[in-house]
Amino acid sequence: MLTPLSANPKQLTEFFREAGFTHEQFQKNPTLRDLPSRRLGNLPDLLERTSEHTALHVLLRWFFLGVPLESESIAGLVPAPVVAQLLETGMLVRDGGRLTPKVMLTPCEGFLFAADPAGTLESPESSAMALWPNQSTRLLQMFTIRRPSGATLDLGAGCGILAVLASGHSRQAVATDLNPRATEFARFNVWLNGVTNVDCLTGDTFKPVEGRTFDLIMSNPPFFVTPSTGQIYCENSMELDGYCRDLIRAAPRYLNEGGFLQMTLEWVQVSGQSWQDRLNEWLEHTGCDAWVLRSFVRSGAAYAAERIGTMMPYSPLTANQVFDEWMAYYRARGVEEIHGGILVMRRRSGQNWIRIENVNGLECAEPFGEAIVELFANHDRLASDRSADQMMAWKPRLPSDVRIDQQLHLEGGEWKPSSMQLRRPGTLPSFLALDPQVADFLRRCDGTRTLGDLGRDLAAEVKVDPEQVCRQCCAVMRKLVERRLVLV
Ligand SMILES: C[S@@+](CC[C@H](N)C(=O)[O-])C[C@H]1O[C@@H](n2cnc3c(N)ncnc32)[C@H](O)[C@@H]1O
Structure with a gap:
């Protein structure tokens, strides 16, 4: 205690x-x-x-x-x-x-977080343990939008780390968890870090905050896709990925207009469906815009072997038996692959959009919440400004961290450019092949002039019909804005 x-x-x-x-x-x-x-x-x-x-x-x-x-x-x-x-x-x-x-203590961003000692994972007490900050915590920590939030919820808060970290940009934060032991740790960590605006409540999913709404909901939920329910820190009582589905479907009711849900998640791909189908079903008609980034995919067998390895209370003797049970469970439900990644939803009235993408692994060295804000802002502009006239009023700006990579080839004894790629580094990297004329045009995109003015100047320089230049500018600009290579 x-x-x-x-x-x-x-x-x-x-x-x-x-x-x-x-x-x-x-x-x-x-x-x-x-x-x-x-x-x-x-x-x-x-x-x-x-x-x-x-x-x-x-x-x-x-x-x-x-x-x-x-x-x-x-x-x-x-x-x-x-x-x-x-x-x-x-x-x-x-x-x-x-x-x-x-307790085990983990330092993070100048704070200290107490959780159960590491040895608990290999003991019979593992089923009710309060987990220490781990890789999935770090992923959500880096991914969190750190803009001012009136009310923030950390659902499945464990030792309360994400709520405490969010306390600095939230007027009020709530940390909730089904496991009373986790709430005890979260309350303790709130004290240990001298934080005064985080409440810690015990209860199932949204029950402890029924009737309340938030500007930011963060959740690193118990998303393991397993046939068992014993380990509260990573397992849940729903079939397959049903816990993540229900959380996503319920969340809009607890979000203010413009409020974000950010979560880690795993989902299955069953035979006869693409890896995106299930997500699309979950995300349709939620009243939210949604963006999912898949960061890994595993066969059922690879997933089971990896997860059973991390849930160490199983002894090596029983590991084979557990593996067979997991595989039988997946086979009976047609599960071919298991996918994982991150999701952002933003409640917004009007016509919503859904974007599902893939990235090969997510490097979590630096915060990338601001990249999410940019992505949503750019997407909004693309969705609202569909006509060339609307786009001509954009004031495009090249972010300071974009770079051009150029490939050269040898021709007649001289190095000649063969291709160019505009590239934005970072946790959410993006790329687009360019031709040198577009690269030259982008030099002028500093956020002070409209696309219409920039296009007209270019047309005069190259002596081409301004209408034609503007059409081409719009086509290329949409691709650049979609990839956050240009901000508008
Ligand atoms: C993967 S841990 C994440 C803990 C912490 N947020 C972090 O990122 O380190 C999942 C947490 O969800 C909690 N949990 C499990 N089932 C839950 C439920 N039905 N409602 C709320 N929390 C639940 C677990 O007790 C556990 O603390």
């Missing part, structure tokens, strides 16, 4: 920060890449790598490796008031002469 204290947590969190228990440390230190695990057998190596007599190594041993330490071994490294607070909160317990950690 964790207890938020009446005292300010600053002394505690400052000590962690000064000792170097920080996000930057976790990023740069290879020791901290893999969690300690019986399956990997990496604990002895991790102990060796954290054997220096320093405050950081004490904190890592307690709150990353999850090992008890003798009281004498920490003398002079952790101040008595810090130890007292760790004991008072329940993050440590005294066990004879030893101090035993009860």
